[in-house]
Every structure is written in structure tokens, then in C-alpha cells.
Amino acid sequence: MSNNLKRMEKDLRALAKRCKDIKYTRALLLSFLLMGMLTFSEGLTSPEVKSTENAISQTRKELNTSIKDLHTSFKQAKRENNRLLKNANLELIQLME
Incomplete structure (x- = not known):
């Protein structure tokens, strides 16, 4: 030693x-x-610290999942808005003719 x-x-x-x-x-x-x-x-490390770390990692995973869900919801809403804008532009062009 x-x-x-x-x-x-x-x-x-x-x-x-x-x-x-x-x-x-x-x-x-x-x-x-x-x-x-x-x-x-x-x-x-004590068992309390380990359980706290596990709870933190679980919460982090849940947050990541909810963020991904929000991201997909925003993408879907954006696609819907773009589709509605195209329809509105088409109607406006038809009205102007």
C-alpha cells in the first residue's frame, strides 16, 4: 500500500x-x-439519495415525453394552419377574379 x-x-x-x-x-x-x-x-451513497436520483430520472423521462408530445402537437397545428391558409388564399384569389 x-x-x-x-x-x-x-x-x-x-x-x-x-x-x-x-x-x-x-x-x-x-x-x-x-x-x-x-x-x-x-x-x-445512502438509499435516500438513490431513491431521489431515481425519482429525478423518472421525472426527467416524463418531462422529455411531454415535451415530445407538445412538439408533435405544435407540428400538427402548424400543418393544419398551413392547410387552412392555402384554402383561404385560394378563396381570396377566386373572389378577386
Whole structure:
């Protein structure tokens, strides 16, 4: 385990040398390790968080479906309006003759 930690510390120092804005400290190493652990661990999320995420994804799917339905309704209304406009233009032309 210590070999992996030393290698990670060495890689982080090399990154800090390449990026002039970053200064290497032990706190940076600890923060890096903790953020990596929190990012890649799925077991740390509680069941409440998972149920909330599921509810959000379900709501997102429902919203996408309703948006698609509205889009098709608008397309249909536009087609109907265009058809009625053509008929109205035809009637206007006939009246002008």
C-alpha cells in the first residue's frame, strides 16, 4: 500500500511541477486522495439519495415525453394552419377574379 501511495505522491508532484499554479503539499495529496475516493465510491451513497436520483430520472423521462408530445402537437397545428391558409388564399384569389 505504501508503494502505491509513494508512486501517487510522485505523480502528483510531477503534475505540480508542470502546472505553475499548483504548489505541492501533503494537504494537496490528502485532498486528492479523498476526492478520488468520494468520486469513485458508489457504496457511500445512502438509499435516500438513490431513491431521489431515481425519482429525478423518472421525472426527467416524463418531462422529455411531454415535451415530445407538445412538439408533435405544435407540428400538427402548424400543418393544419398551413392547410387552412392555402384554402383561404385560394378563396381570396377566386373572389378577386
